Amino acid sequence: MGAPLTLFDLAGRGMSAQLVRMNAAASNLSNAGSVAGSEAETYRPIRAVFAEQLDRSSGLATVRVAAVMREQAAPVKQHDPDHPLADAEGNVWTSPVDENAEMVEMLEAARQYQNLVEALSTARQLMLDTMRNR
Amino acid sequence: MSEGLFGIHGMALQLRSQRMGVIASNIANAGTPRFKARDFDFATALKARTAGMDASRAEEAATRFRVPVMPSLDGNTVEMATEQTAFAENALGYSATLTFVRSRVDTVTRALKGE
Numbered sequence: 615m616g617a618p619l620t621l622f623d624l625a626g627r628g629m630s631a632q633l634v635r636m637n638a639a640a641s642n643l644s645n646a647g648s649v650a651g652s653e654a655e656t657y658r659p660i661r662a663v664f665a666e667q668l669d670r671s672s673g674l675a676t677v678r679v680a681a682v683m684r685e686q687a688a689p690v691k692q693h694d695p696d697h698p699l700a701d702a703e704g705n706v707w708t709s710p711v712d713e714n715a716e717m718v719e720m721l722e723a724a725r726q727y728q729n730l731v732e733a734l735s736t737a738r739q740l741m742l743d744t745m746r747n748r
Numbered sequence: 749m750s751e752g753l754f755g756i757h758g759m760a761l762q763l764r765s766q767r768m769g770v771i772a773s774n775i776a777n778a779g780t781p782r783f784k785a786r787d788f789d790f791a792t793a794l795k796a797r798t799a800g801m802d803a804s805r806a807e808e809a810a811t812r813f814r815v816p817v818m819p820s821l822d823g824n825t826v827e828m829a830t831e832q833t834a835f836a837e838n839a840l841g842y843s844a845t846l847t848f849v850r851s852r853v854d855t856v857t858r859a860l861k862g863e
Contacts, residue, residue: 621769628776635779664780673766673807675773677780726778729828733772736839740768743846744761 619669624676625734627667631677632727635662638682639720646711651699656689657709659716685710753856757848759797763790764842766807771835774814774826782823785814787834790841 642659650656665680687710695704754761770786777783793810797803816825 621772624769624772624776632779664777666777666780666783672769673804674769675777675783675786677777722779726775729775729778729832730772733775733835736835737768737772740839740842740846743843 618672619674619676620672621674621737622734624674625730625737627676627678628730629727631662631664631679632723632730634679634682635664636720636723636727638662639716639723642711643713643716643720645709646713646716648709649697649699649706650689650709651701651706653689653691653707656707657711658684658687658689659709659711660684754849754852756794756798757845757852759803760794760845761842761849762803763793763797763807764838764845766803767793767838768835768842770807770811771831771838774831775828775835778824778826778828778831780824783826784823785816785826785831786811787814788812790838 638660645657645659648657661683662679663681663683664677666675667678668675689707689710692706692708693704694700694706697706700706767788767790770788774785774787777785788807788810789812790810793806796806796809801809814825814827814830816827817830818827819825
């Protein structure tokens with residue numbers, strides 16, 4: 615397992631987990647409204663799933679990304695016979711991305727990232743004060 | 749050795765540092781489903797520590813799960829307001845203890861120099 619987890623490792627891993635989450639939300643947002651010619655090909659929103667990772671030697675618990683899953687939301691069917699991707703019946707499918715939900719997800723990830731940065735900088739300052747203890 | 753020099757402050761500083769880690773763990777897991785926030789009572793842990801228990805055992809004995817004010821649907825019991833106040837309080841305690849340790853070092857240094 616290597617060296618025991620420090621507070622800095624803990625915050626670093628937490629921050630990268632939040633970044634994965636933010637990237638997932640960004641991918642979803644950039645694919646919002648993308649159109650496909652069949653239901654199977656349509657983009658489904660992706661979502662990062664977090665899990666606790668406990669380091670027994672130090673008693674600290676950090677977070678890891680257990681999986682990046684696709685949501686099971688159904689694509690939106692539209693009847694648009696003039697669309698170049700339309701199938702034989704004249705239907706196209708739009709990706710079921712909820713922009714509001716993605717914005718909320720992004721905001722929450724940003725806030726939690728910020729909290730970690732705050733905790734990290736406080737801890738860093740205290741460690742520095744301890745080290746400079748003449 | 750350091751326990752003789754710094755007295756209770758050495759132990760307190762160590763426990764403060766451990767508690768900072770515990771609360772940082774809670775903050776890091778604010779978005780983890782089914783994560784249960786933990787914390788330990790500093791006074792209880794310090795009492796156990798002064799009674800001769802080692803630091804990690806003292807921490808373990810005083811650790812409890814946090815009771816959420818409002819339970820959330822995903823089973824996560826981290827509440828940012830609680831964690832942040834606990835973290836701030838702990839950081840302040842760490843700072844104060846550090847000042848005591850530093851003044852102790854100053855005293856001994858002055859005695860050694862014979863100024």
